[in-house]
Amino acid sequence: MPDTPSERISAAAVAKVARLARLDVSDDEITRMTGQLAGMLEHFADIDSLDLSDVAPMTQPYPLTNVFREDVVAPSLDRDEVLANAPAAEDGRFRVPPIIGLDG
Amino acid sequence: MSATPSTAFEIAAAVRAGSVRAIDVLEAHLGRIAARETDIHAFNLVTADEARAAATRIDDMVAAGRDPGPLAGVPIALKDNMCTRGVPTTCSSRILEGWKPPYDATVVSRLAEMGAVSVGKTNLDEFAMGSSTENSAFGVTLNPRDTSRVAGGSSGGSAAAVAAAFAPVSLGSDTGGSIRQPAALCGVVGVKPTYGTVSRYGLVAFASSLDQIGPFSVDVRDSALILESISGHDALDSTSIPQGPLDLLSVLDHDVKGMRIGRITDMPEGADPDVLGRLEAAFDALRAAGATIVDVELPSLKYGLTAYYLIAPAEASSNLARYDGVRYGCRVDAVDTNSMYMATRAAGFGDEVKRRIMLGTYALSAGYYDAYYGKALKVRRLISDDFARAYGKADVLLTPTSPIPAFKVGEKADDPLSMYLCDVYTIPTNLAGHPAMSVPFGDSRDGLPIGVQVMASTLGEQPMFKVASALERHMNSSGVRS
Numbered sequence: 001m002p003d004t005p006s007e008r009i010s011a012a013a014v015a016k017v018a019r020l021a022r023l024d025v026s027d028d029e030i031t032r033m034t035g036q037l038a039g040m041l042e043h044f045a046d047i048d049s050l051d052l053s054d055v056a057p058m059t060q061p062y063p064l065t066n067v068f069r070e071d072v073v074a075p076s077l078d079r080d081e082v083l084a085n086a087p088a089a090e091d092g093r094f095r096v097p098p099i100i101g102l103d104g
Numbered sequence: 105m106s107a108t109p110s111t112a113f114e115i116a117a118a119v120r121a122g123s124v125r126a127i128d129v130l131e132a133h134l135g136r137i138a139a140r141e142t143d144i145h146a147f148n149l150v151t152a153d154e155a156r157a158a159a160t161r162i163d164d165m166v167a168a169g170r171d172p173g174p175l176a177g178v179p180i181a182l183k184d185n186m187c188t189r190g191v192p193t194t195c196s197s198r199i200l201e202g203w204k205p206p207y208d209a210t211v212v213s214r215l216a217e218m219g220a221v222s223v224g225k226t227n228l229d230e231f232a233m234g235s236s237t238e239n240s241a242f243g244v245t246l247n248p249r250d251t252s253r254v255a256g257g258s259s260g261g262s263a264a265a266v267a268a269a270f271a272p273v274s275l276g277s278d279t280g281g282s283i284r285q286p287a288a289l290c291g292v293v294g295v296k297p298t299y300g301t302v303s304r305y306g307l308v309a310f311a312s313s314l315d316q317i318g319p320f321s322v323d324v325r326d327s328a329l330i331l332e333s334i335s336g337h338d339a340l341d342s343t344s345i346p347q348g349p350l351d352l353l354s355v356l357d358h359d360v361k362g363m364r365i366g367r368i369t370d371m372p373e374g375a376d377p378d379v380l381g382r383l384e385a386a387f388d389a390l391r392a393a394g395a396t397i398v399d400v401e402l403p404s405l406k407y408g409l410t411a412y413y414l415i416a417p418a419e420a421s422s423n424l425a426r427y428d429g430v431r432y433g434c435r436v437d438a439v440d441t442n443s444m445y446m447a448t449r450a451a452g453f454g455d456e457v458k459r460r461i462m463l464g465t466y467a468l469s470a471g472y473y474d475a476y477y478g479k480a481l482k483v484r485r486l487i488s489d490d491f492a493r494a495y496g497k498a499d500v501l502l503t504p505t506s507p508i509p510a511f512k513v514g515e516k517a518d519d520p521l522s523m524y525l526c527d528v529y530t531i532p533t534n535l536a537g538h539p540a541m542s543v544p545f546g547d548s549r550d551g552l553p554i555g556v557q558v559m560a561s562t563l564g565e566q567p568m569f570k571v572a573s574a575l576e577r578h579m580n581s582s583g584v585r586s
Contacts (some may be wrong), residue, residue, distance in 0.1 A: 014462065021421060021465040022428070022442070023458055024450035033462060039521055040463065044410040044476070047483050057481035058488055060313040060343075061299045061537020062562070067342040081206040087435035094430055099441050 008041040009034060108132065112178040112272045112326045116219070119177035122166050126159040126177030130221055133179045137223070137270045145245050146255075146265040148184045148194055150224040155179070158221045173219035175333055180215060181265040181274035184225035185232055186317070187306035188212055195308050196240035197230045199452025200433045209306025210341065211275060211317055211334045218333050223271050226261030230454045231424065232282055232310045234258050235526040238517050239456040246513070249291055249553060253510040256286030256526075259320070263290040266320045273330050274320045279310050280412050281505075281530025283318045284542040288505035288555025291544045293327045293572070294320045296530075298563050299537035300345035302331075303338030311419035312343075314412075314534040324543065324573045328352035331565070345563075355566045356573045361394030363567065366498030369399050372406050372528050375507040378548040383504050386545055386556045389578040390502075390571065400494040400501065404486040408532040411487065413524055414467045414480035415535070420457075421464030427452060459520060488536045495561040500571050502558060503529045505542040509552035529557060539565050543572045545579060 014034045018025045025033070079092060088095035109115045109124060118124035134152055141147060162172045182188065185195045187205035194200045208216075215222070229239035237245040237260030245260040247253040248268040255264040259276030263286035266274050276283040278296035287294025295318040302317045309315065319330035336349040367387060375383075387397050429435035429448030436447035453461070467476035494501060506526055516523045533540040539562075542555035556575060560568035 009466070013466070017462050017466045017469065020469060021461050022425075022445045022449055023453070023461065024446040025458075029458075033459065036459060036520055037463060037466065040413065040524075043521060044414060047407050047410050047479055050407070050479075050483065050486075052479060052482040052486075055482040055485050057478060058485040059481060061488070061535070062343065062345065064300070064343060064345075069339065077206045082431075085203055085206070085432040087429055087433070096430055096441050097438060097444050 008038045110269070110272060111323060112175065112321065113329055115178050115272060116174060116176045119162065119166065119219075120171060124177075126162040126221065127156065129177050130155055130159040130179055130223070133223060133269070133271055136268065140268055141270065143246065143251055144248055144264050144268050145243055146226055146261045146268060146270055147181070147224045148196060148227050148242055148261070149192060151191060151222060154191070155221050155223050158216070162219055162221065173217065174329070175215060176219035178220045178273065179223045179271045180220045181223055181226050181262055181271040182212065183228055183259050183262050183274070183276045185228060185277060185308040186212055186275065187308070188222070188225065191225070193225065193308070194242070195231045196228045196242055197452065197454070197457070198241045198434060199427045199449070202434075203432045205306070207306060210303035210338045212306065214334055226259070226265055226274060228261055229258035230457050231308070231420070232258040232277055232279055233420070233456050233460055235281070235285055235523050236511075236516065237261065237286075238513065239454055241454055244513055247290055247510045250510065252512055253552070254289065254513055256289035256506070256510065258282040258286075260286045262320050263287050263292055263294065266290070266292045266322060272322065273326050275317055275330075275334075276320055277307055277310075277315055277317050278534065279314045279416060280534050281527045283320065284530050284540060284555070284557060285506045285526060287320055287542040288544075289510040289553065291553030292320055292322055293324055293541065293543055294318065295327045295331060295541040296533060296539060297331060297335065297350070297565060298345070298539045300343050301335045301350060301563070301565075303341040303344050305338055305340035309423040311416040312423065313419060314416060316534075324569065324576045325353065325356055327541070328356060328569055350565050352565060352569050355570050358570050359394060360390055360571055360574045363395045363500070363571065364398050364498045365390050365395045365571065366400040366494055366501040367397055368402055368405065368494075368501060368503060370401055370403055370405070371503060374525065374528070375504050376509065376548070379504045379507060379509070379554055382545050382554045383502065383556055386502055386575055390574060393574050393578070398498050400497055402487070402490040402494055404483065404490045405532055407483045408487055408535060409524065409528055411480040411483040411535060412527070412531040413463070414476050415484065417460040417464030418467045418477050419464070421461045421468065424457070424461055456520070484535045487532055491532070491536045491538065491561065495564075499567045500558050500560045500564070502556060505529060505555035505557040509548045509550070509554055533559055538562055539568055541568060541572055543575050545575055
């Protein structure tokens with residue numbers, strides 16, 4: 001649950017969120033973001049007092065369900081054209097650094 | 105021959121009739137771009153050579169007795185988050201610099217098939233996150249009406265391109281007001297259609313339950329023309345409504361006699377007095393034209409900002425996970441993939457995008473999901489239910505588009521929350537999936553454009569365009585339009 005309004009988010013929580021979001025952030029950035037996020041969460045506290053127990057969540061505006069189509073063969077993107085955009089490619093595949101690395 | 109056509113409607117008619125050449129129309133627009141683009145910065149890229157080739161093909165078709173289509177020779181500018189095959193598409197982000205999409209967005213291919221001529225890719229707030237275009241990695245777009253001020257955002261480049269007559273029409277995308285707010289600030293028409301009416305295949309995703317593509321234009325008729333052209337089902341977009349194109353041009357001349365225009369009695373406060381003054385003038389004009397003004401209450405509307413700024417970042421944090429340096433865009437090399445992802449994303453994303461990814465990741469994270477994201481989805485339902493009740497009493501609702509006219513460059517750059525408040529009147533529409541449009545309706549005392557927002561229920565584009573058209577007729581006949 002949220003902390004008290006003045007401490008809605010801690011620097012440690014911001015650092016954890018940055019790791020989850022795969023963003024390298026400096027200590028200065030963590031300090032700045034903590035202040036900004038705390039200010040926003042403070043503003044967003046306006047919905048805290050609403051009784052929403054009987055309200056169904058709304059995830060999308062138009063009541064469409066899964067859309068299916070016939071499974072037919074059709075042209076797809078050209079592999080060479082796609083790989084031409086890659087930072088690194090080799091033998092028709094994307095090339096990446098080692099997946100098991102120093103960070104574990 | 106009559107005067108050089110300036111609207112898309114007139115250009116297409118003249119080019120199809122053979123009375124004007126597409127290449128001459130194009131050169132007139134490229135000439136204005138050459139003269140003024142360095143002062144405005146509407147574009148990330150002007151594709152003059154490709155445009156000349158396309159215009160020449162249109163003229164050749166006309167010469168051969170063939171019809172190039174309903175948008176024959178109409179120059180159009182595209183927000184740089186719409187994929188154009190072989191032409192760089194950046195989202196105004198370093199992380200996509202140099203990327204050339206291997207396919208066209210559906211809207212791009214439809215426009216080309218109808219004879220439109222793309223003149224280039226317009227600037228935006230990075231990944232469409234912002235209300236001023238100041239978050240672009242490639243510099244701010246300035247307001248053609250006053251270049252010390254912002255053009256709005258996130259589709260600021262597309263709004264400015266039309267306001268500066270670099271193109272008669274353009275396309276933008278609207279997630280929380282990103283078409284309507286810059287349209288209001290630049291003094292042009294901007295439309296966010298019903299969710300699902302325009303295909304989003306090839307639109308780079310920001311918040312998938314909110315994003316919609318729509319047009320900018322100088323007059324209401326051109327927005328109707330473009331929206332008719334790009335709407336309709338697309339099998340490549342699974343959120344596309346299975347129906348044909350919208351029918352809009354046929355209703356523009358209808359009068360508004362007997363229509364019910366809703367006034368929101370508990371509208372969120374904080375709008376500039378000049379903005380509220382123009383809104384009152386709009387109610388007066390519609391009343392004089394025979395419409396009835398009815399009061400409606402939407403008690404949950406004031407929570408829209410909170411719901412939006414939890415839902416949109418949550419969806420964005422998921423959609424932007426794909427920028428990891430593996431398949432496209434920039435990469436910062438590192439010893440392993442995880443370090444490479446983190447370094448690439450840190451270098452490639454700007455501050456606002458990082459802020460929203462962080463906010464969204466937090467709102468979705470274990471222990472906070474129910475308190476933030478889950479709650480926001482329920483508030484979204486309350487707002488949608490409020491609208492349903494209001495549209496039982498009114499055909500359309502009228503509000504300001506933006507609480508304030510165009511602000512100075514840098515004025516809000518250091519205060520993210522005050523920037524978010526610019527969207528207070530436009531956000532609820534996106535949460536509900538409804539259509540809404542901004543119509544220029546006079547100026548502030550400082551001579552800055554003010555827009556009035558016309559909102560309607562799901563697939564209520566016809567009543568919305570009728571009212572927008574009536575407001576425009578009022579402005580044209582009162583002669584105060586600058």
